[in-house]
Amino acid sequence: MVAGWVRRNYDGVGVTQHPPGRHLPEVQDHYLGKVLLCIDVSGSMSGEPLREAVAGGLEFVQEALDAHYRCGLLLWSDKVDVHVPLTAREGKVRAALRNASICGGTALAPALQLVIDELTPLAGDRVCCIFSDGGIGDTQAAAQLAERARSAGIRFVVRGLGAGTALGLSDVVGAEGDRTEQVVADAGQLRSGIASMARSLRGRSGGLTSGD
Numbered sequence: 346m347v348a349g350w351v352r353r354n355y356d357g358v359g360v361t362q363h364p365p366g367r368h369l370p371e372v373q374d375h376y377l378g379k380v381l382l383c384i385d386v387s388g389s390m391s392g393e394p395l396r397e398a399v400a401g402g403l404e405f406v407q408e409a410l411d412a413h414y415r416c417g418l419l420l421w422s423d424k425v426d427v428h429v430p431l432t433a434r435e436g437k438v439r440a441a442l443r444n445a446s447i448c449g450g451t452a453l454a455p456a457l458q459l460v461i462d463e464l465t466p467l468a469g470d471r472v473c474c475i476f477s478d479g480g481i482g483d484t485q486a487a488a489q490l491a492e493r494a495r496s497a498g499i500r501f502v503v504r505g506l507g508a509g510t511a512l513g514l515s516d517v518v519g520a521e522g523d524r525t526e527q528v529v530a531d532a533g534q535l536r537s538g539i540a541s542m543a544r545s546l547r548g549r550s551g552g553l554t555s556g557d
Contacts, residue, residue, distance in 0.1 A: 378414040378470040379431050381460055382406065384442075384539070385477045387422040387451040394478060394506070394532045395445060401539030402442045405474070408543040410435055414472075417463065421456040422448035423482065428459060431467075452482030457490035457518075465497045473499055474542045476529075477514050478506040484517050491518035504529050504538045 382405055384398050402418070409416040418438045420427035426448040429441045453475070464471040473494065481487055491501065501520040504527055505511030511527040514520070520527065529538035 378412070378472065379417075379464060379467050380409050380414045380472040380474060380543075381417045381419055381431070381464065382409075382542075383419040383421055383456050383460070383473060383475045384445070385422070385451065385479075386420045386426055386445055386448050387479070388447055388449065389451075390478055391447045394535055395447060397532055397535035398476060398539055399442050399445050401476075401536040403439060404536070404540035405543045406435065406438050406442070408540070412543070414470075418442065419456050419459060420445055420448075421453065423450035423452040424448075424455050425459050430463060450482070451477070451480050453477070453514075453517075454483055454486040454490055457487055457494065460499065461490060461494050461497065464494070464499050471499045472502060473518075474502045474504075475514065475518065475520075476504045476535075476539050477510055479510055481514060481517065484513075488517045495519055502542050503527050504542060506532070506535070 382402060384402055386395065386398075390398065406416050406418075415431045416435065416438055417431040417433065418427065418429040418441050419425055420441070427441050427445070429438045456475075457473075460473045464473065495501070501518040502522055503511065503514045503518060503520040505514045506529050508528045511529065512524060515524060515527050526541065529535055
């Protein structure tokens with residue numbers, strides 16, 4: 346079963362040169378999926394919620410990489426506290442997750458602006474996966490930014506702690522997927538909830554391999 350946030354497009358340009366030419370990595374990158382994982386690290390995430398979110402994030406990253414998605418990371422509160430871009434090596438993403446710490450209040454808009462800036466110029470399937478445990482600050486600003494992102498072809502998948510948080514976040518950003526799956530019932534389910542945004546992902550996002 347393919348995760349809901351993976352675009353089901355397996356078209357690609359064939360490679361006719363064997364062995365592959367020196368430009369293959371650049372051509373491959375054009376078709377690879379790109380995903381930014383955005384995790385709330387505001388004050389209310391202190392203790393068990395943050396530990397579980399980090400564990401779920403690490404699982405998410407591995408499954409995204411296994412599916413040939415480039416993966417970046419945003420840890421956000423009322424600002425972007427940590428940003429690991431898509432161009433970074435996977436070890437930096439994992440290290441940033443393991444070193445995650447609690448920061449200030451909660452406002453999603455700054456993170457969404459960075460998502461737009463990073464994903465809009467890129468090709469391939471572009472996905473923003475967001476976890477929040479509560480409010481997101483200025484919902485009007487967030488909704489406007491999310492609309493800009495969607496108009497650029499960026500898709501949203503969300504998880505929220507509790508039904509009110511999850512469904513409110515989903516409505517603001519226009520998230521895809523089953524609304525019941527967007528709800529993380531309690532802190533004990535944070536790990537599986539965050540990881541579930543990618544756990545079912547299998548196969549390529551629609552690109553090239555040196556053996557094609």
